[in-house]
Amino acid sequence: MYRRYLNARSPLRLLEKGLHGGLGPGNLGLVLAGPGVGKTSFLVGVALDDLLRGKPVLHVALDHTVSHVRVFYDTVFEDLAATTHLANAKAVHAEIDRLRRIRAYSPGAFDAKRLREALDLEAGLGARPELIVVDGLDVAQRSREELAQWGAVARASEAEIWISAPVGSERIPSLPEPLRPVEDLFGVILALEPEGAGHPGGHDAVALRALKDHDSPDLAALHVALDPKTLLLIRS
C-alpha cells in the first residue's frame, strides 16, 4: 500500500488519467524539453513507476555515464522513500536495482539496430524489459526510415519505448518544425517547460503538456505542474 502511494505521485498517473489510457505496449512516446529542464528526471520517474510494480526496465543513456544515471535513480528513489516513509526501503531499492539495466552509448553510435541487439542480449539472459527509456536521442536528425525501425522494435518486443529529445529553447509552444514529418510515428508527444517566475539557477515548477495523444484531439486535459528536482507531482 505504501507503494501505491509512492506511485500516486508519479507523472505517469497523469498520463493515464489525462491522456486516454497512457502510451501502451508497442508504442513510441516522445518527450521534448530544453536544456536542463529535466528530460532525464522525467524518464527516471516513468521508469521507477514500472520498477516499483516489479516490471523490468531498460534505460539507454546517450549523454550520461552509467554511474551518473544510477545517481539519478537513487536520488529520486530516496526522495520518494523519505517523503512517503516507505517501509523496508533498502529491500525495495535492491529489487529496483535488480530489475533495471542501464546501457550507455556514445550518442552517434546508437540506433534501432543497436537497440535490437541489446534486447536480444538481455533476452538471452532471461530479462525482457517491458519499458525502454532512451535519454537524449537527436530525433530531429534521424531519418524517417530509422524512426520507423524504432516503432518496429517497440511492436516486436511489445514494450513501451519512451524517447527524450533535446530542443533548443525552453518554450515549446507547438511541435517543432523538423519533427512534423515524423509526428505520426509517435503515439504520444509531450513537452516539458519551466513554469513560474524563474530565479537564477532554477524554476518553481515544470509544466508537462501533451502535444499529441494518440488520435485524441482533447489535449487540454493534460497540463500539470511537477517538482523541478524530481519531476514528481507537486499537487496530487
Place this chain on the structure above:
Amino acid sequence: MINDLSKIRNIGISAHIDSGKTTLTERILYYTKRIHRISEVKGKDGAGATMDFMELERERGITIQSAATYTVWDDHHVNIIDTPGHVDFTIEVERALRVLDGAILVLCGVAGVQSQSLTVDRQMRRYKVPRLAFINKLDRSGANPRRVSEQLREKLGHNAVMMQLPIGVEAAHEGVIDLVTMQAVHFQGDNGEHIVRSEIPAELRDEAETAREAMLDAVSMFSDELTEAILEERVTEELIHQAVRRGTLSRELTPVFMGSAYKNKGVQLLLDGVVRYLPCPTDVENTAVDLTNDEAPIVLSADPQKPLVALAFKLEEGRYGQLTYTRVYQGTLAKGTNIVNSRTQRRHKVGRLVRMHADEMEDIESASAGDIVALFGIECASGDTFTDGSIEVAMSSMHVPDPVVSIAIKAKDNKAQDNLAKALGRFVREDPTFRSAVDPESNETVISGMGELHLDVYIERMKREYKVEVQTGAPQVAYRETISQRADFHYVHKKQTGGSGQYGKVAGYIEPLPEGDERPFEFVNEVRGGAIPTEYIPAVEKGFRSSLDKGRLIGFPVIGMRVVVNDGQAHSVDSSEMAFQAAARGAFRSCYAQAKPIILEPVMKLAVEGPSEFQGAVLKTVMQRRGTVIGTTEEGGFCRVEAEVPLAEMFGYATDLRSQTQGKAEFTMEFARYLQCPKEATETLLEKYADRRRDEE
C-alpha cells in the same frame, strides 16, 4: 639539497595496469640520466624495468609497491612516487596519493579510459591532486588520441585540453606537434634522445591551427592577460604556460600530452610539462592535526626553519635493512638529529638518510620541507608522523577500510614458524589493510585483507622473501550479523554453590540502530531508582559488548544494535560485577533469536572490460554469481560492465573470466557495502555453521 622549493616536484604516475606506466617511468629515468640503458617491462631481456624491483612484480609485469625515486630534469628536482595499479592495493595507492603534489595520469591510446582509470581518478580527486594526462601507445594499431581525450571529458569529467597533436598514429607515428610553439617535434637517435624541432608539415598545418585555437580558447579562461594578448595578437609562449599552470593547479584544466614511451616518443615534452604545470610543494596546502588541541586541523608551511613534521608513508625491508619512506612537510630532517614519533612518543636518532633511486640509494645530510627521502633503521608503522619533539601534531589519520576477506594459514614445517611470524609482523606494519590474528578456538593463524589477490601477493612474498611455504585454508568472507526487530529481555543470573553466590537481574530490550547509523553498537542506560546499582552498569555494558564478537547465527560479529537496559535487581551480598556481566550475556543469548537476526555479506563493486563480442559471456559470469548488473557502456568495440556481486561468489573469478573471454577481458573490484544475505545463501551458511559446531563437539 635544493633550497628553492619552487624547483621541487613530487609526482605520481598513475594508470591502468597495461597502459605502459612502468615503461614510461623507466624512460623518464633514462632521459633524466638516472639509468643508462633501457630494458623492457615483463623481463623480456631478463633485466626488467628499474622501478619494478620486486621479483614478484617483475614476474607479473606489474608494480605493486610504491617506491619513491628521484631524478633531475631541467634543473628541477623530481620525486616520482610509483603507485600500484590494482584496486586490491587501494590503500597503497591512497597512501602514495597523500604525499604527491601532482600526478601524470597515463592512458592507453587504444583502450582509453578504463575502469581502473576511473577508480584512480576518483582517488586523485579525493586527495585534490592536480593532473596532466599522457596518452601513451600511439604506435599501436587502433590508437586514437582524440577519442581518448574526449573520454577524459565524458567519462572522467576533466576539462581536457590537447597540448599536442600526433604526427601519424599506429605504425606511422613519428612524433608530435607542439601547439604552444607550433613546431613539429621528432625524437631521433637510438633511444629518441635527440629532440629535433622543425616546421609543421604542410598537410597538418590546418589541423594544428584549429587545435591551437581550441587550446588557447580553453586556456584563456584562466588568464585575462592571455585573453587580451589573443585579441591583440601578441600571444607569447610564457603567457600560455602561465595560464595552463594556473588552470592545472586549480584542477579545472587537464593538459593532455601524447606519444609512445615504448617507441621513445613524447616523454621529454611530458617532463617539460611536469616541471612547467604541476605544483611545487608551496603551491599545495597540507594540514596536520594538533594533538594538544582536540585534533584541530593546523596548516603546515613548507618552511625549512619551522619545527619538523614528516610522514612515514611507506616501509620497506630491502636488502640493506628496514627503510622508511618519508615526506617532509615542514622543517628540516637532518642526519644525527633526534626525531619523535607522535603516536608512540618514542625518540629516534636519524642515523642514515638516503635518497632512493629504484633499488639504489644515495646518502644525504639533510632534507627539507617538500622533499621525499628514506630513513634507515627506524622502528615505526606506516602512516606514523615524526616531529622534532617541540610540537605535538599528527598528519590527519588516513581512512583505513576494514578487511573483507580472510584465510587461515599454516607454515608447512615448524622450522619456518619463526620466519612466518617475522613476515607477518612486517606486512602488518607496512600495510594497515593487512591484518593477522590467531583464532583462539582453532589456534590457526588467520590473515585478512581487501581481496583474494591482496592475500595471494602476501602469501607469495612469504615464500620468496622469507622462504616460508604455507598451507592455506579456503578464503573466508567477513560476514556480519545484525538484528531486524526489537526484542525484550528479562534475565536473572543466579548461582548458589555454597559460600557467596552470584546474583544479577537485567531487563530491557535490544533493537536495530536506525538506517544510516554507522555505529556498531549503542548502549543506553534507562534504569531508574537504582534498580541496578550504578557501579554495576559498566559491567552490564561490558557483558553485552563481549557478546557482540560472536553472533549466535553463524559466529560473526554483530553490528547495528542498540541495547536499552531499563530495569533489574541486585542482591546485597551475592551481586558482583562478574554476576552482572554474566546476566548481560545471558540476556543477549535469551533474546537474540526473537530479534530476528540476519546475515550481512560484503558486496563488491565489479567492473569488467573487454571487447564487445564477449558482453554476453561477461554478463553471464555476473548473473551466475548472484550479481546485480548496474549497467553496460559500449564504445568503439569495447564494453564495460558494472555490477555488484557478493564477495562470497567472487573467489576464482579471474580464472573463470579468462576462460569465458579467451583472456581478453579484465576486471577490477572493490568493496562497496554490506547487504542482507538472501535466503538461500543464508540457509547454506547456517548449515555450515551447524556442521562446524557439531564437528567441534
